[in-house]
Amino acid sequence: xxxxxxxxxxxxxxxxxxxxxxxxxxxxxxxxxxxxxxxxxxxxxxxxxxxxxxxxxxxxxxxxxxxxxxxxxxxxxxxxxxxxxxxxxxxxxxxxxxxxxxxxxxxxxxxxxxxxxxxxxxxxxxxxxxxxxxxxxxxxxxxxxxxxxxxxxxxxxxxxxxxxxxxxxxxxxxxxxxxxxxxxxxxxxxxxxxxxxxxxxxxxxxxxxxxxxxxxxxxxxxxxxxxxxxxxxxxxxxxxxxxxxxxxxxxxxxxxxxxxxxxxxxxxx
Numbered sequence: 001x002x003x004x005x006x007x008x009x010x011x012x013x014x015x016x017x018x019x020x021x022x023x024x025x026x027x028x029x030x031x032x033x034x035x036x037x038x039x040x041x042x043x044x045x046x047x048x049x050x051x052x053x054x055x056x057x058x059x060x061x062x063x064x065x066x067x068x069x070x071x072x073x074x075x076x077x078x079x080x081x082x083x084x085x086x087x088x089x090x091x092x093x094x095x096x097x098x099x100x101x102x103x104x105x106x107x108x109x110x111x112x113x114x115x116x117x118x119x120x121x122x123x124x125x126x127x128x129x130x131x132x133x134x135x136x137x138x139x140x141x142x143x144x145x146x147x148x149x150x151x152x153x154x155x156x157x158x159x160x161x162x163x164x165x166x167x168x169x170x171x172x173x174x175x176x177x178x179x180x181x182x183x184x185x186x187x188x189x190x191x192x193x194x195x196x197x198x199x200x201x202x203x204x205x206x207x208x209x210x211x212x213x214x215x216x217x218x219x220x221x222x223x224x225x226x227x228x229x230x231x232x233x234x235x236x237x238x239x240x241x242x243x244x245x246x247x248x249x250x251x252x253x254x255x256x257x258x259x260x261x262x263x264x265x266x267x268x269x
Contacts, residue, residue: 003232003239003254004040006222006246008049011035014162017053019084019143025049025244038222038246039150044074045201045265046150047222047246049083052138058092058113058158060171063132067153070170075132077200078148081188081263082126083226086141090119091128093136094180101172104157108168113158118180125189127205129196133176145224147265149200204264211257214249214264221266223247223256230258 010026016034020026026033036049050056067075080091096118107113117135122128122142130136135157138144155171156164188194188205196203208230214223223232225245232239232247234254239247241260256262 002248002250002252003234003237004248005239006038006040006047006248008036008038008246011037014164015052015054015056015140017051019051019053020049020244023244040248043220043248044150044267045222046148047224047265048146048148049143049244050138050146051143052140054140055092055160056138057156057160057162057164058117058135058137059154059156060135060175061130061132061154062170062174066132066174067151071153073153074149074151076149076151076153077132077198078130078146079196079198079201079203080126080128080130080138081145081147081203081205081226082122082124082128082142083145084124084143085122088121089123089141090121090139091136091142092117092139093120093128093130093184094118094134095177097179099177101175101177104175104177105168105172108158108166111158111161120185122185125187127186127188127194127196127203128184129198131198133174134180135175145226145263147201147203147222147263200267202266205261206264207261208256209259211255213253214256215251215253219251219267221249221251221264223249224263224265226261226263228258228260230256230260230262232256
């Protein structure tokens with residue numbers, strides 16, 4: 001049995017805040033830590049904690065076929081679990097109506113791309129899948145857990161005038177210009193188990209009161225503590241689980257006990 005506590009790599013960003021520090025998740029004082037990356041060498045998936053004090057860029061990610069052709073590596077697929085929000089917070093996701101790529105490019109040049117993109121209000125406990133080709137951004141006042149394929153591959157289309165490099169041509173080439181579906185948000189608050197499946201991974205949100213055996217299948221999985229406290233146990237080994245703890249485990253069944261909310265991420269099987 002292998003249970004590995006995963007330590008984060010801290011990323012200071014233009015748009016980051018201090019929420020992680022205020023929650024006791026790092027000791028870097030008031031540095032603007034926008035991302036905390038949790039990776040395991042050789043694993044095809046990773047976990048990020050994201051704190052958006054200001055909106056992230058409007059961006060898009062390529063899928064596998066596009067990424068192999070253009071960049072020589074796999075594409076990026078991701079999903080979000082909304083951890084905490086300020087009142088009225090929202091994300092940007094897809095287009096309000098069908099658009100033409102020429103219209104999108106003109107809006108980028110005019111500094112008005114956000115007028116075409118749909119704003120979706122979110123709250124703690126929401127889960128959202130972000131497939132490749134979808135224009136998106138995390139809005140100000142949103143703190144979330146992002147699970148994704150372990151690749152750093154983003155085409156930035158619009159950055160609110162912050163002067164960072166854009167990848168407009170590459171982004172437009174793969175952009176999904178259809179109108180976004182209405183029901184992109186799944187609430188996990190009233191469910192013991194919520195599952196999200198896609199070709200790249202399986203994500204589960206578990207609300208537990210008591211004890212249960214975890215055996216998600218596959219050869220390994222990540223476990224992320226969200227709320228409450230509990231313990232992972234295997235034989236004589238005990239590991240504390242609390243908000244912000246991330247573990248990597250192999251496929252041997254383990255027990256999780258407590259009054260606790262967690263995410264479980266593994267490769268799709």
